[in-house]
Amino acid sequence: MxxxxxxxxxxxxxxxxxxxxxxxxxxxxxxxxxxxxxxxxxxxxxxxxxxxxxxxxxxxxxxxxxxxxxxxxxxxxxxxxxxxxxxxxxxxxxxxxxxxxxxxxxxxxxxxxxxxxxxxxxxxxxxxxxxxxxxxxxxxxxxxxxxxxxxxxxxxxxxxxxxxxxxxxxxxxxxxxxxxxxxxxxxxxxxxxxxxxxxxxxxxxxxxxxxxxxxxxxxxxxxxxxxxxxxxxxxxxxxxxxxxxxxxxxxxxxxxxxxxxxxxxxxxxxxxxxxxxxxxxxxxxxRGPQAFALPPHGPFPRPRPLLPPPALPARPPPLLACPIPPPQVTPPLPLYPQDSYFSSDHVFQSDEFYIHSDDPPPTHTGYTFEGDFSFYPQPPMPNFYPPCYQRQAPVVHRGFQRHAPYGPYMRWRERPRRPQRHAPACQESRPQ
Incomplete structure (x- = not known):
């Protein structure tokens, strides 16, 4: 419903x-x-x-x-x-x-x-x-x-x-x-x-x-x-x-x-x-709170979009689709200041990515990795269809075109009538 x-x-x-x-x-x-x-x-x-x-x-x-x-x-x-x-x-x-x-x-x-x-x-x-x-x-x-x-x-x-x-x-x-x-x-x-x-x-x-x-x-x-x-x-x-x-x-x-x-x-x-x-x-x-209580007046809240904003590249973070490499014994890395792009919950290996340029990283946090980073081999990009709730104003679509009368309502006598069950044997004139 x-x-x-x-x-x-x-x-x-x-x-x-x-x-x-x-x-x-x-x-x-x-x-x-x-x-x-x-x-x-x-x-x-x-x-x-x-x-x-x-x-x-x-x-x-x-x-x-x-x-x-x-x-x-x-x-x-x-x-x-x-x-x-x-x-x-x-x-x-x-x-x-x-x-x-x-x-x-x-x-x-x-x-x-x-x-x-x-x-x-x-x-x-x-x-x-x-x-x-x-x-x-x-x-x-x-x-x-x-x-x-x-x-x-x-x-x-x-x-x-x-x-x-x-x-x-x-x-x-x-x-x-x-x-x-x-x-x-x-x-x-x-x-x-x-x-x-x-x-x-x-x-x-x-x-x-x-x-x-x-x-x-x-x-x-x-x-x-x-x-x-x-x-x-x-x-x-x-x-x-x-x-x-x-x-x-x-x-x-x-x-x-x-x-x-x-x-x-x-x-x-x-x-x-x-x-x-x-x-x-x-x-x-x-009355106390009951089931089906309507929210307060105003626009209904919409779920958070699954995709990034339109200005950003329409693809998910590549790390989510990359297979996690098996654990390897490597020498400990020197400590560096915490970067906003990296999470302390995951340890990245030095051969997972390489940097093309020495420009400073972008300041916005809307996306995890930008075009400055490249992964080898590149994982296949999944097909993400836009969710239905991104439509701003849902519209009721009619399955077939309704007969449009001249006015807002159709007159009774213009409606198709049910066929008679038994046709008369002969046509008789109505009394005047």
Missing amino acids: VRLLASEVQQLLHNKYVVVLGDSVHRAVYKDLVLLLQKDCLLTYKQLRTKGELSFEKDQLMKGGLLDTLHNRTDYREVREFCSDHHLVRFYFLTRVYSEYMESVLEELQSGTHAPDVIIMNSCLWDVSRYGRNSLSSYKQNLENLFGRMDQVLPKSCLLVWNTAMPLGDKIKAAFLPQKCKGQARISVATLKKRVRQANLYSHAEATKRYFDVLDLNFHFRQAKKHLQGDGVHWNEHAHRRLSYMLLAHMADAWGVELPHRDPWEPDLEAWESPGQVEGWQPQAN
Whole structure:
């Protein structure tokens, strides 16, 4: 997994329309993506906890939220949108994977000016906990209806990424779980975990059958429960940044985009996956050092170059490649003042080199030996390729040329549509 900068994310999602559908966990996915399109920083405690605000990092609340009423019922709505000159990201809050509201969302996307390029979606916890005893069976049926409907509605160029539900904690205190749900007692944690596992297996199989992409978040975060928040459902800012990098890498692979060649941003596995105490909700300033803490603002430090500066000869010190001669019994040499070119750890023999001129040695210490010294026999010069990190500004290269529309986004009706499965037997005129 490669760590991406905000400038590289902007180029990867240039002229892209991204739609995020899901619950409060995917609202944080939307927020982290919007933040990463503008800044190289993490979400704060307040940004993770707040819902339905009028504006977040230059985005706009379109429907629901504070424009209506904040509540935890199944009819809660929240639609957010972030739009810049070349980026469009929209979020729809879902409480059920397929319903009349979801059908209205699909119709809104289809009738809009622009077609979505990416749809990131998940809906599971509300489906298996808020709709009665038969919630799991109805969830399976709704999944079939959803994927069948999206197969008909979405253009062929649209990338649908279905995310499996993330792991749950041992103690769940989420507000969306009521004390009683339609006459039955509150669902237990063990039962809810079992339903989530079954729902993930079925959604994975159903999405794969329809040839949609699946990102198994339950697998990737199964050993990272110490990054869970105190309610046992939501995750901290480090987990969401890791999730964003996974999604962006998946998009780049699907579009044939070559990401910058940089050392992978892989933290210590023991620090990431080691079992630890679940974090409680507390301000970010009061938290101790954690894994994946970003460096302070400013340019990222680069490794020291392996090659000498450009002004010096581009070759390594010859002594590094010379074979060490076998030890020989020689008379002791007279003591001379210590020279900056010689190390006291190595004894040089008098026949190893000879001096061409009597000029004083150069004063700079950037290179061990200069042209005044010659070795016999000359060792073969190795081939040193310039390291990839010497590039001043890594650029995202596209694997293929994307169709460039007239405006920043392509209109829905200009997209290639899926071919009809069965052609009509005869052409009939439409009623006027």
